Amino acid sequence: MRQQxxxxxxxxxxxxxxxxxxxxxxxxxxxxxxxxxxxFTELLLFGGLFIVYAVxxxxxxxxxxIAATQLNTFIGTLNTIILLVSSMTVAMSIxxxxxxxxxxxxxxxGITILFxxxxxxxxxxxxxxxxxxxxxxxxxxxxxxxxxxxxxxxLYYFMTGLHALHIVVGMVILIVVLLKVKSGKINNTDFVxxxxxxxxxxxxxxxxxxxxPLLYLIT
Amino acid sequence: xxxxxxxxxxxxxxxxxxxxxxxxxxxxxxxxxxxFKALTIAVALIIASIKVTIVLTxxxxxxxxxxxxxxxxxxxxxxxxxxxxxxxxxxxxx
Numbered sequence: 001m002r003q004q005x006x007x008x009x010x011x012x013x014x015x016x017x018x019x020x021x022x023x024x025x026x027x028x029x030x031x032x033x034x035x036x037x038x039x040f041t042e043l044l045l046f047g048g049l050f051i052v053y054a055v056x057x058x059x060x061x062x063x064x065x066i067a068a069t070q071l072n073t074f075i076g077t078l079n080t081i082i083l084l085v086s087s088m089t090v091a092m093s094i095x096x097x098x099x100x101x102x103x104x105x106x107x108x109x110g111i112t113i114l115f116x117x118x119x120x121x122x123x124x125x126x127x128x129x130x131x132x133x134x135x136x137x138x139x140x141x142x143x144x145x146x147x148x149x150x151x152x153x154x155l156y157y158f159m160t161g162l163h164a165l166h167i168v169v170g171m172v173i174l175i176v177v178l179l180k181v182k183s184g185k186i187n188n189t190d191f192v193x194x195x196x197x198x199x200x201x202x203x204x205x206x207x208x209x210x211x212x213p214l215l216y217l218i219t
Numbered sequence: 220x221x222x223x224x225x226x227x228x229x230x231x232x233x234x235x236x237x238x239x240x241x242x243x244x245x246x247x248x249x250x251x252x253x254x255f256k257a258l259t260i261a262v263a264l265i266i267a268s269i270k271v272t273i274v275l276t277x278x279x280x281x282x283x284x285x286x287x288x289x290x291x292x293x294x295x296x297x298x299x300x301x302x303x304x305x306x307x308x309x310x311x312x313x
Contacts, residue, residue: 047299213263217251
């Protein structure tokens, strides 16, 4: 009778020791699966907007073409290149960490964040020029435009605006990831957070790849 | 301890992927200077789809990941394509 609690205590102790040393509560595959499911919701969100775009473009093809000439193709192309290069740097940062090169990982993530800032600065100048010409949602000039042109600019502001918001969120995620790499919380044996942060950044790139030709390159 | 699939992609591979993506970007800008009439959108979308596939395959590691991810991503794009088709059936034939 006296010995029984002691043995069960010992049993508990061994189980606890066992769990502390061997069981890590970690499921990288599950984490990645969750990230992909989230990415799917984002794709469907933008997919819906692309459907709106497609329907209105098919109804007002000429208005869309005229309105699109107002967009700055140079800034659009520049931002495409910036996003593609930053996609590469974030992908490379994973390689760097897998190879145990923490310094290079931080460096590459820093470059990616810098590219994100440059993208937003370009966007600021792009939108700023439009605002300067009184082309912004709700302006008097917008109301005088033809229906198709008005729809084009509304979609332009909404889609690039929502995309820019994703850039900001992606930047915050990458900053958090960078700090965690720095502190060693993300390391070459546990880096699913870096992978997922990278996936988010690539998603932002994916959406832009469709936005760019559909908004900027209609001639 | 293996927790998921971890394939290390070379820096060189990523650099080449970027070169190819930049090539297609240049191509899509170049093509936009010509008028293919009704095919203009198709050409732009085909190039964009190629670029997206490359990003998914290499940058997003689908090539080296479990098959289930490739299947799921294909399903989602198929779903979006289907909704497009169904929507246009409505708009074009009403």
